[in-house]
Amino acid sequence: MRLSRYFLPVSKEAPADAAIVSHKLMLRTGMVRQNGAGIYTWLPLGLRVLKKIEQIVRDEMNRAGAVELLMPTLQQADLWRESGRYDDYGKEMLRIQDRHDRDMLYGPTNEELITDVFRSYVKSYKQLPLNLYHQQWKFRDEVRPRFGVMRGREFLMKDAYSFDLTEDDARVSYRKMFCAYLNAFSRMGLTAVPMRADTGPIGGDLSHEFIILADTGESAVFCDKALLDMDPPGLGLDFDADLTAEVEKRTQYYAATDEMHDEAAFAAIPEDRQVSARGIEVGHIFNFGTKYSKPMNAVVQGPDGQMVPVQMGSYGIGVSRLVGGIIEASHDDNGIVWPEGVAPFHVGLINMRVGDEGCDEACGDLYDQLEAAGIETLYDETDDRAGAKFARMDLIGLPWQLVIGPKGLEKGIVEVKNRKTGEKVELPFADVVAKVTPA
Numbered sequence: 001m002r003l004s005r006y007f008l009p010v011s012k013e014a015p016a017d018a019a020i021v022s023h024k025l026m027l028r029t030g031m032v033r034q035n036g037a038g039i040y041t042w043l044p045l046g047l048r049v050l051k052k053i054e055q056i057v058r059d060e061m062n063r064a065g066a067v068e069l070l071m072p073t074l075q076q077a078d079l080w081r082e083s084g085r086y087d088d089y090g091k092e093m094l095r096i097q098d099r100h101d102r103d104m105l106y107g108p109t110n111e112e113l114i115t116d117v118f119r120s121y122v123k124s125y126k127q128l129p130l131n132l133y134h135q136q137w138k139f140r141d142e143v144r145p146r147f148g149v150m151r152g153r154e155f156l157m158k159d160a161y162s163f164d165l166t167e168d169d170a171r172v173s174y175r176k177m178f179c180a181y182l183n184a185f186s187r188m189g190l191t192a193v194p195m196r197a198d199t200g201p202i203g204g205d206l207s208h209e210f211i212i213l214a215d216t217g218e219s220a221v222f223c224d225k226a227l228l229d230m231d232p233p234g235l236g237l238d239f240d241a242d243l244t245a246e247v248e249k250r251t252q253y254y255a256a257t258d259e260m261h262d263e264a265a266f267a268a269i270p271e272d273r274q275v276s277a278r279g280i281e282v283g284h285i286f287n288f289g290t291k292y293s294k295p296m297n298a299v300v301q302g303p304d305g306q307m308v309p310v311q312m313g314s315y316g317i318g319v320s321r322l323v324g325g326i327i328e329a330s331h332d333d334n335g336i337v338w339p340e341g342v343a344p345f346h347v348g349l350i351n352m353r354v355g356d357e358g359c360d361e362a363c364g365d366l367y368d369q370l371e372a373a374g375i376e377t378l379y380d381e382t383d384d385r386a387g388a389k390f391a392r393m394d395l396i397g398l399p400w401q402l403v404i405g406p407k408g409l410e411k412g413i414v415e416v417k418n419r420k421t422g423e424k425v426e427l428p429f430a431d432v433v434a435k436v437t438p439a
């Protein structure tokens with residue numbers, strides 16, 4: 001992408017009401033534009049990151065055997081009356097009437113809708129297990145939308161729903177999601193810690209929130225440092241294998257948000273491993289048995305011919321929240337430092353002397369080579385001052401910066417800077433593409 005033809009409205013200052021660093025940086029880099037409380041336009045740079053996250057989530061859901069579909073944002077209230085949640089949900093639900101005075105709502109979540117899809121088609125245990133997911137905008141009329149996209153009112157969520165015949169099978173499905181989440185967050189450059197979460201009135205122990213540590217997180221969290229040092233299960237994981245050990249390897253260690261915190265259990269961890277910090281909830285997985293299938297009559301025929309309500313679980317990821325969360329976890333004084341997996345472009349190419357025939361040609365050549373190699377490149381061929389170009393490139397935080405100027409050109413070299421480490425090396429033109437190609 002040539003910067004002069006792109007739309008990248010960066011600014012020096014962030015509005016005073018942006019309270020946390022990710023929100024400030026998202027506004028300054030022109031990633032989002034606020035249109036109302038908790039409602040945002042995703043500008044081109046922000047949208048690229050959002051799509052990267054969405055694709056990682058999709059890959060890892062698919063790898064774990066989940067199947068993508070797309071449900072609508074607008075739902076009929078009648079479905080929610082069946083589950084009893086239409087009245088229970090309260091003011092967070094945006095309620096709308098259509099021209100025929102039918103009650104509609106903008107979905108805050110999709111348990112009812114997916115249960116309706118399921119019961120319309122699946123009648124036999126032979127069609128199980130099944131896990132259906134989508135990535136769709138949600139609306140929750142939060143009391144206090146804040147921190148930019150981290151607590152929006154309209155936000156993008158990945159929500160998956162599992163269907164199984166028995167409770168044991170439902171646990172198998174749960175473990176798949178547990179592992180897939182760790183892999184997905186790791187690909188985004190994040191260490192997400194699964195923490196025991198409240199299951200509310202349904203009870204049981206099958207709910208985990210996935211939390212990333214950040215000073216600006218909304219929840220106080222407590223965990224064993226061992227969890228922060230652990231590698232994810234890995235993309236080679238066999239999802240058809242028994243994943244119990246993989247899950248227990250992590251759940252054996254203490255980890256809880258303040259609602260579930262147990263002082264005594266925490267105190268029992270060796271002192272040098274006690275982590276007391278703040279965290280951002282980026283995902284939440286939940287097994288709720290027959291909570292929806294019973295009232296909504298989503299039943300399947302079991303092997304003995306009996307009709308039984310299907311066992312369900314739901315699995316959310318805050319896709320748009322993650323954009324802010326990743327920035328909270330990865331920035332410095334000069335701006336964002338994108339992890340490679342989610343960077344809006346992989347490389348920023350800076351032409352130091354636009355209009356100089358040699359520089360223009362060398363940059364143009366390199367740009368073509370990078371594009372041909374499938375490396376997403378933002379080419380700064382504007383006539384801004386060099387200092388402004390460097391500052392802007394640092395601010396938007398692409399993993400690699402390539403600088404071409406008249407002096408280097410004489411020697412046949414390009415300056416290659418790694419945004420994260422700050423390391424700069426001078427390389428001959430022929431070696432540049434290989435250097436920045438992801439491993």
Ligand code: ATP
Nearest residue numbers: 149150151152155157281282283284316317318321
């Ligand atoms: P929170 O406790 O942060 O309000 P929640 O528990 O109500 O979230 P879930 O229903 O578990 O949220 O939704 C799944 C995921 O969607 C959450 O883990 C979070 O990452 C994301 N999410 C929830 N509410 C918002 C919001 N207002 N803005 C952005 N993302 C959100």
Ligand code: MG
Nearest residue numbers: 209281283284
């Ligand atoms: Mg939650």
